[in-house]
Amino acid sequence: MEEKKFDVFVIGSGIAGQTVAKACIEAGKKVAIADNREFGGTCSNRGCDPKKILLSAIEAFEATQNLTGKGISKPAKIDWKQLQKFKKGFTSTIPASTEKKLKEIGVKLFHQSPKFLDEQTLLVEGKKVIASHIVIATGQVPRTLSIPGAKHFEISDDFLNLKKLSKRIVFVGAGYIGMEFAHMAARAGAEVTVMDSGKRPLHSFDADLVKELKKYSESLGIKFIFGAKPTALKKKRKRFKLSYEVKGDEKILETYAVFNTTGRVPALESLDLEKGNVNFSDIGVETNNFLQSTSNSIVYACGDVSDKNLPLTPLSGRQGYVVAENILNGNSKNLEVPVIPSVVFTLPNLASVGYSEEEAISRYKNTKVNFQVATGWFNAKRINAPLYAYKIIMNKRTGEIVGAHLLGPDAGETINIFAMAINNNMTDKDIKSTIFSYPSWINDIKSMV
Structure with missing residues (x-):
């Protein structure tokens, strides 16, 4: 050889x-x-x-x-x-x-x-x-699903290469991938169901903002089934029968396409x-x-x-x-990881950086939390955006920003300013004293802190 x-x-x-x-x-x-x-x-x-x-x-x-x-x-x-x-x-x-x-x-x-x-x-x-x-x-x-008929599940690769969008689609998994694809498919005309074993979508993101996103997703026609465990998938001619269990009850959902979006x-x-x-x-x-x-x-x-x-x-x-x-x-460099933002590219975007509200409360003696649904603000009204919300978390003693969670148009861009702020120990006063272009989404952050 x-x-x-x-x-x-x-x-x-x-x-x-x-x-x-x-x-x-x-x-x-x-x-x-x-x-x-x-x-x-x-x-x-x-x-x-x-x-x-x-x-x-x-x-x-x-x-x-x-x-x-x-x-x-x-x-x-x-x-x-x-x-x-x-x-x-x-x-x-x-x-x-x-x-x-x-x-x-x-x-x-x-x-x-x-x-x-x-x-x-x-x-x-x-x-x-x-x-x-x-x-x-x-x-x-x-991630693979070990149930009878699992070979019939399609994955993210398949969705990204779909030549034709099915009329009825089920996404098993309500994480990043499932939610992003659900928003695309629903707007493109498909009847969409998202199924998950948990109690809500996007469990690693702020619960209050996810609640708002879920409500808006439902207004797009997206249906959610939570606490559901898939048990079998059968292929019929042009349709699929997905069997699943909720609270001990066996149920069946018929659809034209089923995607495994349970994670990687x-x-x-x-x-x-x-x-x-x-x-x-x-x-x-x-x-x-x-x-x-x-x-x-x-x-x-x-x-x-x-x-x-x-x-x-x-x-x-x-x-x-x-x-x-x-x-x-010869092992001269340690891995140093700054605070990194995460974005779910649903529409609107859901973005997060730094500590969650729960993490901040457990870490600091006094925490300031600013949470608001701000759909009435100018930038949202200008484009008639249906949803705009934020939750900013600060160390009350120092004024330092320690967490930021955004839901709205361009949140995937705006979150980068908060990442820079957290990595540089910036305070609410630092943000408020900065002059940003107006009227811009980023200028809104002065009203958030």
Whole structure:
């Protein structure tokens, strides 16, 4: 069997893996990178980017619908087929351009998921590979549901590539993905049901704002079923029968499409990590503060697959830089993570950064919480936005902003100002004394603190 040697072997071609590969190549190392899917990773091929492209038309539709009779004579119509064609103009070039860039700088490419043979040896494309350092950057994959007929579930990849939108759709899981897709599908004309085992959608976000978002989602025609456990999925000619249990009662829901949106898990199953003496858990590869495997010192993990993960592309890039630095300079850099904003790209956006209300109350003796549904404010009224709300949390003694939660148009942009404020220990007075452009969404934050 052919045997190859590399200084650094990277598994996964997303932003984290690419960052490591480029830095190590620039330092003169012999580097290879492997991926069993299209090069470029999840975000650009089948995640954040294509999702936001589909959302562009939904945003335009929403704007015209809200202003119908107020300067717009009739709302726009969504042409799903044209929208998918527009999206492919962005995504179709990603794999080839990623491969070209990596080849041009001297990275050896493999198109298969490697398997560990021992602590330092991999098997890939029928070849043995010995590497001085191995970097696992495989990202995450959809969580599987172990019920009869589970093979009939479609996943986020399928939704993002739908040639035709079904008339009736069920999303099993009311997290980021399920809620974002539900908002798209409902506005594009589908009858949408969102099912979840919990008591509410988006359990990691502020309960008061989620309550407002849920109420508005229902006004779009989205139906919710909570406390539901799927038990079986059967395919009938053109329909599906989803059996589920609520409070011990068995029920059946008929639909034309069913998507598993229950979340994502680290993509580790095919690597044979046990043979490589790489410890891992449900949340990812077990690493120290250098992102080095706790059990195999030549292995590092970065991005969504490490146990230091947050499923956010900017953090993946930062982790890639940390891993490259530690490979090249002998564990010289700890992973330091600033406060990072999270956004659910429903319409309106739901955005969050810093502490929740509960966390802040448990941490500080005196906490100030400003919560308001502000749909009557000028910026919301200007575009006839149906929902605008916020909850800002401050340390009452110092005036420092410690948490911000926004629900409204452009909340995904405005939250970045609060991230900067929290990371720089800014107070309510600092915000109020800053002159922003007017009238802008960001200027509204002076009235929130």
